[in-house]
Amino acid sequence: MTGGEPTALEVRGLGLRIGGARILQGVDLAVRQGELVGVIGPNGAGKTTLFNLVSGVHRPTEGQVLLGGQDVTAAPVAARARAGLGRTFQTSSLFPRLSVLENVRLASQGRLGGALSVLRFPRSGDAATRDAAEHLATVGLTHRADAAAGDLSHGDKRKLEIAVLLAMRPTVVLLDEPMAGVATADVPGLCQVIKDLHGTGCTVLMVEHHMDVVLGLADRVAVMHHGELLACDTPEKIMADPTVQSAYLGDVA
Numbered sequence: 743m744t745g746g747e748p749t750a751l752e753v754r755g756l757g758l759r760i761g762g763a764r765i766l767q768g769v770d771l772a773v774r775q776g777e778l779v780g781v782i783g784p785n786g787a788g789k790t791t792l793f794n795l796v797s798g799v800h801r802p803t804e805g806q807v808l809l810g811g812q813d814v815t816a817a818p819v820a821a822r823a824r825a826g827l828g829r830t831f832q833t834s835s836l837f838p839r840l841s842v843l844e845n846v847r848l849a850s851q852g853r854l855g856g857a858l859s860v861l862r863f864p865r866s867g868d869a870a871t872r873d874a875a876e877h878l879a880t881v882g883l884t885h886r887a888d889a890a891a892g893d894l895s896h897g898d899k900r901k902l903e904i905a906v907l908l909a910m911r912p913t914v915v916l917l918d919e920p921m922a923g924v925a926t927a928d929v930p931g932l933c934q935v936i937k938d939l940h941g942t943g944c945t946v947l948m949v950e951h952h953m954d955v956v957l958g959l960a961d962r963v964a965v966m967h968h969g970e971l972l973a974c975d976t977p978e979k980i981m982a983d984p985t986v987q988s989a990y991l992g993d994v995a
């Protein structure tokens with residue numbers, strides 16, 4: 743990072759209170775364009791909540807969310823997606839009965855325009871199908887193009903979710919535990935896909951428990967604990983930070 747890049751995503755004083763419970767509080771974070779930030783912290787720290795507030799699934803009770811400098815705090819999910827924000831979910835968000843290719847083609851078609859219909863049998867040469875096939879190749883799923891998405895292995899589903907994301911051409915993506923439940927053998931392939939996504943200039947925020955993955959991919963690591971952001975710095979500085987060590991490793995152990 744040179745520090746000269748514009749801010750792609752920023753949250754200011756972000757908080758969420760539900761009933762009497764403070765789920766998240768005082769989170770300040772600015773992510774520069776093209777940066778990959780790993781988000782770590784024990785279960786229940788508020789990582790998914792942060793993503794839900796950024797993507798618009800929940801509204802914060804305090805603070806602001808800015809995308810490319812625009813305040814989107816009150817904007818619905820779809821408006822944020824149109825503004826370039828993409829996300830994957832911890833639980834799968836695919837259409838299980840549709841084919842692998844069709845899942846990606848819907849996203850390609852959504853971006854390229856045209857009738858958004860799965861009832862109309864697509865011509866194999868149409869622009870959306872070609873675009874979708876390219877994204878399937880990127881994630882290494884070409885050989886599964888005709889399979890029902892619901893029949894894929896867990897690791898392949900994660901790859902398909904990323905292909906769907908690629909088809910939307912987001913400028914900022916939120917990946918919530920992309921390696922969760924993925925077979926060890928699939929982890930390097932998925933890491934490469936995320937690296938490639940980041941390599942296209944995409945800004946990435948990624949919640950991930952595999953520390954080797956986070957340390958290998960992230961420009962900076964954000965540490966969450968009890969609904970607060972404890973620190974956000976280079977992987978080296980985070981690993982050497984005694985406060986982070988005791989809070990994070992203490993809770994996890």
Ligand SMILES: Nc1ncnc2c1ncn2[C@@H]1O[C@H](COP(=O)(O)OP(=O)(O)O)[C@@H](O)[C@H]1O
Nearest residue numbers: 760763765783784785786787788789790791792
């Ligand atoms: N809709 C909700 N209602 C009440 N509590 C919630 C809700 N969503 C999350 N929480 C609580 O907020 C805390 C943070 O959850 P979450 O963001 O899922 O953590 P993480 O993703 O870091 O494991 C947890 O204690 C969880 O039980």
Ligand SMILES: [Mg+2]
Nearest residue numbers: 789790791832
């Ligand atoms: Mg979570």
